[in-house]
Amino acid sequence: MVNTAYVNDARQGAGLALRIDNLSHGFSLEGHRLPVLERVSLSIAPGEFVALLGPSGCGKSTLLRLVAGLETADRGALQADGVDIISPDPSRVVVFQDPTLYPWRRVWDNVALGLEAQGLLKTTGHKVDQALAKVGLSPFARAYPRQLSGGMAQRVALARALVNEPRLLILDEPLGKLDSLTRIAMQQELIDLWQRQGYTALLVTHDVEEALLLANRVIVFSDRPATIKAELTIDRGYPRHRDDPYLLQLRKQILGLLGLGESW
Template structure:
């Protein structure tokens, strides 16, 4: 597996620096205003992997949508390399909890979406098969999404993101719906993809262990409206071990910050 991953050509990507300045956001719902983000200040250094950890439905996904440029914050600003984010761009790709593959397209044509939309299919089409190989789906390149397992579908979604050589990968609980075994395998795969490529990664998760295994920094969010409760740096080399003493200590601290009882 490592051999397959290593044989893929090394893309020359430099991670994007992200800065959120005093960002607040709310949605107008029929039932009234729903504040989801409150005064978020956050600086993410290029090439790092940062985990956003917090209770489900707290507004972390909204934060990703703002960074992706799918929505504009109500107040405050989102900067990518110092430039305000105004609209989506293929350099900042979002991977959702659901693979959201296009059901009428084969894996290959799903992966081709980005290049097709940017009119680069003719010149850079060869990268499609490379991206599919990177996520080990070569045998399933001509399969339709409904023929894939959950893990394979999510890997296809990853390939669809990676084919654009993103400088920032936004991962919205990408492993949230997978079974435990697939989840563990894919954590390793995500890690090696990130290590190879040099993009900045922003990972939303509510799994403390996942955050600690993958990220350089873990930002802890409160319940909605989300505020930053604190953060922890994880200065451990990869691969990290779930049972390691430092990890367990960090896990305890984070759970305390979130107000979850020790027994869990």
């Protein structure tokens, strides 16, 4: 069984520390202010895997966009390794639910996009091959997206993120559109990649079981405007098993926090 510690000697320093302090954010909607996040504070250690759960539309994905630097918070502070987050950075990479691959570009060229945009492809093109190898897609480097299954397309999206050697991998329901068997396989792949690479991972999911199988810690949000209702540390190593009584009890507790206790 793998050590439950999320930072070990081989991976020390790979992940970044994330600090969210008294964060509030909202949007303007037809002339009215729509509050989305309300006084959210959260600290994530380097190399930790944290999952965010909450009602649909409560603001989880908005929080990820703020962490990625794609939006600026109304109030509060966000810091990566003690530095304010004010814009996107290659060290913080987002993987979305939709792989968003360019259909006219081959797999290799889709993965190379980040390096190409930074003007680094000529000198670091070997990283594309390495990223494809990490996700098991080296034989498909010359394929087009239309020739891939849904799970393979999502692995291309992961490779595209990994090629930038991120220190924070931001996962916005990356497995949400996959069939159940592919999703189970991809969950294990996410854990394997995280354990090998040592980056910090922040995952939004609506699947309570998925959060419990992947994360060191689960954060449960209220309805909008989202506040943190609970933080649960998962005291289990890897691999984890769906029928573990400890995880089943935590699932029941989380469903209760989400107002779905009667569904258990």
